[in-house]
Each structure stands twice: as structure tokens, then as C-alpha cells.
Amino acid sequence: MAEEQERRPAGELEASVLAALWAAETPLTPGEVQRALADGLARTTVTTILTRLYGKGTVTRDRAGRGYAYRPAQDAHGLTARRMHAELDKDEDRGTVLARFVSALSSEDEQMLRALLDGDGGSDSGTEGGTGRGDTGGTGR
Structure with missing residues (x-):
């Protein structure tokens, strides 16, 4: 039972592995990721x-x-x-989901979203080589 209490959630482990990959300048093997994490995870776990x-x-x-x-x-x-996008795709009523999302935005976020939708790009659109629209990686709805 003590062993179960020491286990970290899968999401935390995935985040740690992703952080190691983002920090690397080249692709990493599981062994290299394990060494980068330096937290005692077994290579098989990585x-x-x-x-x-x-x-x-x-x-x-x-x-x-x-x-x-x-x-x-x-x-x-x-x-x-x-x-x-994945969360949005889970609901059939996209309009309601988007309306509720937008209604909860701060004034600053609303202005940024308007600028992005108008094609102004805002201060940093966060996209690499695209407008940010249509680059959904999903259904394209």
C-alpha cells in the first residue's frame, strides 16, 4: 500500500517527460530521457x-x-x-460551448481573441508558420 502512495499520476509523469523533450535540442531515446529526468524512473517506465x-x-x-x-x-x-480543440470536439453543441468559453474570458483575453480572429495576430499568435486558424490537428470543423 505504501508503494501506491508514492506513485505519481500518469499526467505528471507525461508532463515531466514532455518537459525533458522540449528542453532537448535533438530527439531523445528512452534512456536519454531517463537520464534527463534524474528522478529514479525505470527505463521501462519512461x-x-x-x-x-x-x-x-x-x-x-x-x-x-x-x-x-x-x-x-x-x-x-x-x-x-x-x-x-479535443475538449471542444467532445460536445455536439459547439456554439454553446464556445459562447460559454468566451463569456468567461477576461477583457484582455477577449481583446486578444478578437485581434486573432480579425487577422491582426495580436502580440504573439503562438503559431509557427500559420494563422492559427484551421491548424486544428483535428476535424477542421
Whole structure:
């Protein structure tokens, strides 16, 4: 039972692995991620986390010897936007979800969203090589 109390949630482990990948300048193997984390995780645990992240499309991988080297599919901002799209896609009434989301925005966020929708780009659109619209990575609805 004590062992169960020491276990970290999968989301926390995934976040740690992603942070290590974002900090790296090149793709990392599971062993390299393990060393970068330096928190005592077994290599098999790191490999499992990377495999799950790959299955979710959060990381990409390339052959590296007999295994794989992993890199993030996008930066942290892109991942957050992707998660927002995924949540929006879960509800059939997109209009209501968006209306409630927008109604809860601060004045500053509302102005930023208006600027982005008008194509002004705001101070930092957070997109790389795109307008931010249509780059949903999803259904394109």
C-alpha cells in the first residue's frame, strides 16, 4: 500500500517527460530521457510513457538503432491548443460551448481573441508558420 502512495499520476509523469523533450535540442531515446529526468524512473517506465504519448500523437519518433528517438510533435502552446480543440470536439453543441468559453474570458483575453480572429495576430499568435486558424490537428470543423 505504501508503494501506491508514492506513485505519481500518469499526467505528471507525461508532463515531466514532455518537459525533458522540449528542453532537448535533438530527439531523445528512452534512456536519454531517463537520464534527463534524474528522478529514479525505470527505463521501462519512461518507454511506456513515451509509447503512450506517441499513441496520442503528442510525440513523434524515428528509428535510432534497435529502438526509437522521440521528439515533441509541437511546443507547449501548441499542445495546449490541441487539448482545447479535443475538449471542444467532445460536445455536439459547439456554439454553446464556445459562447460559454468566451463569456468567461477576461477583457484582455477577449481583446486578444478578437485581434486573432480579425487577422491582426495580436502580440504573439503562438503559431509557427500559420494563422492559427484551421491548424486544428483535428476535424477542421
